[in-house]
Amino acid sequence: MKGVIFNVFEDCVSREFGPDTWEELLDEANLLGAYTSLGNYSDDEFDALLRAVAARQGKTQADALRWFGESAMPILKERFPQLFANYASSRNFVLAVNTIIHPEVRKLYSGANCPNFRFKETESGSLFMGYESSRKMCDLAHGFIVGASKLWCEEVNITHHTCMNHDDDKCLMEIQWQR
Secondary structure: OEHHHHHHHHHHHHHHHOOHHHHHHHHHHOOOOOOOOOOEOOHHHHHHHHHHHHHHHOOOHHHHHHHHHHHHHHHHHHHOHHHOOOOOOHHHHHHOHHHHHHHHHHHHOOOOOOOEEEEEEOOOOOEEEEEEOOOOOHHHHHHHHHHHHHHOOOOEEEEEEEOHHHOOOOEEEEEEEOO
């Protein structure tokens, strides 16, 4: 996993719980925590930090991952405003992830292992999103979508119809923006 994810996670933790909490979480996870944005780090390190945050929050790891995704969006917009500038809505932003956002991420962070999304729009306005990644972090995608909707002052409902974390073959979410 790219170090930039750890850096953003640290910012989220520090903003939510205070600056000393990150060091406490590193100790709890038995990690050194020297993450450079361009570095590559084990997914196990991120998982250990996620478990520590979940325990601190009294939440499941899935809830903590959604919290991280939602909390990360304003930070990502601060750091990379060019990735957000051309979108009039969170729906347009989400639909651009595969074709515009992730290619830009790969330019900035060579070797980034981004998930792949498949989209199907319905006549009723729902957007079905398939999530594909060996990391099985669909809850992070869920949080990113909620966080993006808040950036555009929109409301969104997300339903997980199938999930690899619940022994399904794939993840499929239905996203409905409120009008």
